[in-house]
Amino acid sequence: MKRVMNSGQTLVAESLAGFVAAHEDLVAFGGGGRFLRRRALKPGKVALISGGGGGHEPLHGGFIGTGMLDAACTGHIFTSPTPDQILAAMDETDTGAGCLLVVKNYDGDVMNFEMAAEMAAPRHRIDMVVVEDDAAYGPSVRSRGRRGVAGTIVVEKILGAAAERGDDLAALKTLGEGLSPRLRSMGVALRGVTVPDNARETFALGSDEMEIGVGIHGEPGLSRQRLASADEIVRLICAPILDQLPVAEGLHPLLIVNGFGGTPPIELHLAYGLARRFLEAEGVMPRRSLVGTFVTSLDMAGFSVTLALLTEEEFALWCAPVATPVLAW
Incomplete structure (x- = not known):
């Protein structure tokens, strides 16, 4: 597998250096590069801190800025x-109101x-919100x-907006935990991940196979099936999401189609259109949408669908101004 890199060992560090240079108006290194x-930190605001392994870019660094993450x-x-x-991130970004850690499960x-x-x-003062949105619930x-x-x-967006308006640590924790039952995602892969250090795929698919319910580290999914039409793929990942969400009056649906790193925009927008049509046929009418490559698994070909059913307050926080390298409105 050919890559633009000097070595697998330096890939993350050199990529982060380029990212900071490209977005120096919003982002800086802290803790001596750690x-x-x-x-520009906002004094007296709860510091929102997240993170994870490399290979998921633009998550999390791409969401640093006004209205989202502090580190x-x-x-x-x-x-x-x-x-x-x-x-080190807590020490440098806590300006007096404490730190909320946003952690993937x-x-x-x-x-x-x-x-x-x-x-x-x-x-x-520290608290933590653990994100648990995968509808492909099973052994991992x-x-x-x-x-x-x-x-x-x-x-990260909703809690970031709430922190920006001045919510305290306890309120942010309550807000994050309250969102969890109304947030689900599910993904499909058409090709596995090639890890730079060993140049091996995390799982191998035949030319006529797909993996339903994959994770973002190249983990195999819940089932391996014969490659199907786009309509059928969307149905296979959207139906379990709807089955697990408490559809009710007064909630505002947010629909996200996210590429895993190896899927072109033409396919992502096709998938979005089909997902929206599927949801609307089930009586779920998206109020806001996001389509693009946001949470990747290096070069995995495939995508995920996320549906969030937001309260009035959560919806307003999603729509609130944001200025990060990836999201800005």
């Missing part, structure tokens, strides 16, 4: 950031963020319970 941070910690490819990275991420929180407890080599996948964008 994490990325918002260039993002990045580990090696598909490897959790270390507790000292997270601790993977064993390594949860363990390292919890360890960092314990280390920082004597000098910071990396997590217990639902995995945190593309729904992480929704959590």
Whole structure:
């Protein structure tokens, strides 16, 4: 597998250096280069900190800025950031209101963020929201319970807007946990992931196969099936999402179609159109939408669909102004 890189060992660090240089008006290195941070911190605001392994770009660094994250910690490819990275981020971005850690539900991420929180407890007020939005609920080599996948964008945006308006730590924790039952995602892969260090695919698919319910680290899904039409693929991933969500009056649907890194925009917009048609036929009318490549699995070909059913307050927070390298409105 050919890549634009000097080596697998330096890929993440060199990519982050280029990212900071490209977005220096919004993002800077913190902690001597151990994490990325918002260039201009807002005093007295709860610091929102997230992170994960490299290979998921633009998550999380792409969402640093006004109305979203204050810091993002990045580990090696598909490897959790270390507790000292997270601790350094808390020390540098806490301006007096404490820190909220937004953590995807993977064993390594949860363990390292919890360890960092314990280390920082004597000098910071800290709480944590764990994102668990994967509708492909089943045995996983990396997590217990639902995995945190593309729904992480929704959590970071809504909590970021609430922190920006001045919500305190307890209110942010309540808001994040309240969103969880109304947020689901599911993905499909047409090709596995090639990890730079070993140049091997995490799973291999035949030319006529697809994997339903994949994770964002190249984990196999719930089932391997014969490649189907786009209509059938969308049905296979949207139907379980609807089955798990409490559709009710007064909620505002947000629909996201997210590419995994190896899927072109022409296919993502096709998938969005089909997903929207499927949902509308089921009586779910999206009020806001997002289509693009946001939470990747390196070069995996495929996409995920995320549906969030937002309360009036959550919907207003989603629509609130944001200025990051990836999202800006």
